[in-house]
Amino acid sequence: MRNSGAPKALNRSSPVPLWAQLSEELHRRIEEGDFEGEFPGEMFLVGEYQVSRNTVREAMRRLRDCGVVIAGRGRRPRVATPKEIEQTLGGIYSLFASVEGLGLEQRSVVQALEIRTDSQAAAHLECAPDAPLFFLERLRLADGDPLALDRVWMSADLGAPLLDVDFTHTAFYDELLARVGISLSGGREQLRAVVPEPRDRKLLGLGANRAALEIERLGYDNARPVEWRHTLVRGDRFSVVAEFSSRDGYQIDLADLAAAR
Numbered sequence: 001m002r003n004s005g006a007p008k009a010l011n012r013s014s015p016v017p018l019w020a021q022l023s024e025e026l027h028r029r030i031e032e033g034d035f036e037g038e039f040p041g042e043m044f045l046v047g048e049y050q051v052s053r054n055t056v057r058e059a060m061r062r063l064r065d066c067g068v069v070i071a072g073r074g075r076r077p078r079v080a081t082p083k084e085i086e087q088t089l090g091g092i093y094s095l096f097a098s099v100e101g102l103g104l105e106q107r108s109v110v111q112a113l114e115i116r117t118d119s120q121a122a123a124h125l126e127c128a129p130d131a132p133l134f135f136l137e138r139l140r141l142a143d144g145d146p147l148a149l150d151r152v153w154m155s156a157d158l159g160a161p162l163l164d165v166d167f168t169h170t171a172f173y174d175e176l177l178a179r180v181g182i183s184l185s186g187g188r189e190q191l192r193a194v195v196p197e198p199r200d201r202k203l204l205g206l207g208a209n210r211a212a213l214e215i216e217r218l219g220y221d222n223a224r225p226v227e228w229r230h231t232l233v234r235g236d237r238f239s240v241v242a243e244f245s246s247r248d249g250y251q252i253d254l255a256d257l258a259a260a261r
Helices: 018-031 042-049 053-065 095-101 119-124 156-162 172-180 198-204 255-260
Strands: 085-088 106-116 133-142 145-155 186-194 212-221 224-234 238-241
Touching (some): 106 156, 119 224, 145 198
Antiparallel strands (some): 133 145, 145 224, 212 224
């Protein structure tokens, strides 16, 4: 059990019941990673917070009901492991569909939806460096928990019809097809492990030394580059699955590795 700091004292003069305060406090510590190894026992919590066993039991019952903690009869409680999102290599992938396919609610917090310039994105999209671009940045949530930070660039002429879309609960590619009449025909993705910048790390709820999976995608409509996407996904919630055969093996592009060397 890792402890990142002293527990917060409960407010005994508050109208909020002690069990509710304790439940919220334990939830906070779980999110900060205090109980990654093992969850403390009932009597440990009684002593640590100076409350009755009934208070601890009611707080734990609430955490179990919320799916935050798992505990069976005669077994020590443990922090529930979030469902992992899988991406299969070789296909056009929708994070929205994958999250909802697991029975989780997919929501997004829109950080930016505007026309702006970006020379790096413009180069990928084969536009002039100062060309106006559609830009969408979303914090993607799975059942209310941060999962990914997603940034999408398109040329302004294509993206303009998307500026009035409510992207809090919709699939980008569905809107692209419905409003622009474009469905990606293919593209190229590059995946790497990175340590996010402080702002991105805070949005994703990651600790200082936690890595994330960075996915860069250039999507095409036939020969035309349509979308350049940069996504940071929590490494503890996401995996990439590849199939291979004894005849063909994996299809791996070593160009970037050679360039780095």
